[in-house]
Amino acid sequence: MVPLSRRVLDIQKPSDPKGLTLEAWAQGYMTGSLIIMACITVANMRRKVMLHKLILIELIFGTFQGTFIFPNPPYYGWYLSVGAIFLNTSWTLHNVIAWMKNKPFLNRKASLIYICTVIAVQPYWIIEIVANFLYFNNINNLFQYTRPYEALFRDPWWIFTCCSLFWNIKRRYEFGIIELIRVSPRFGILLMAMVLSVSFIIVDVLSVTHVIEGSGLPDGINPFWKLAFVFKCLTDTVILDDFKTALDRLKQYRLERMGSAVSGFGVLDSNDERRRKKRDVDPLAAWDQQVKTRDWGSPQFDIERLEFELQRPPAVAGAERVRSASTV
Structure with missing residues (x-):
């Protein structure tokens, strides 16, 4: 690995057509998706529900890092670094939202471990923000050392939430996955978005650790974290309430339908x-x-x-x- 050094970098905005096109597409995809989801959230959110407000803030904060393709040096590095502050805050907020949605399924000890570990990794994000600024303003290359560990401090809580939801659907409710999707296509979208987000997280890790290399990713550009982030936010938007409330409603709906069927036979x-x-x-x-x-x-x-x-x-x-x- 390149040793930590000062003033040996020349990090610039992508200039070759292939790299510029890929980065512009990825940023446009992320920004457009987040704006649409923010509008849907506003249309469906309820007043005085903190969870809904946090989801909206998460989406708004994520959009800032989807526009750094426009400024040119010397503003490019400053704009990207400021946007990274909001993006990293949005990632932490996503883990808090996942905790709030998954909390009804957790006992008190597990819930405390979950939220306390989210808080405990915040010093890393402070270092990451500083490293991002130093790197993209050509001061030193600390960011090359911190970036490979980003997923470790960002995604374990989300992966746990995904596994917890699948496990609780299987254990606590009488739904099979296919039956659940048939009864509620919205839950089908939620589960699909979870699987896709975890898949893109894995590809992102393989990319930043240089397991995946080649001409398909010019100038070190990585669109995978943007795709993973979009599908994470989709899981928050498609069902605004916590998972247990949504599943309980489905269970009640199923019981009511079964009761209607019994009534139809004359009982x-x-x-x-x-x-x-x-x-x-x-x-x-x-x-x-x-x-x-x-x-x-x-x-x-x-x-x-x-x-x-x-x-x-x-x-x-x-x-x-x-x-x-x-x-x-």
């Missing part, structure tokens, strides 16, 4: 019978009850059907006219 209790009679007599009351009892926050809610759901069916409209005529 009705007295309350079911009274509700059925009321529904036959007063369709407006039945519609209002359906709207009140619908779980609008469940993963099964299809936003594209919102307008349809809020429209009164013809039978209900007729019942309204009858009611208004009787009150005159």
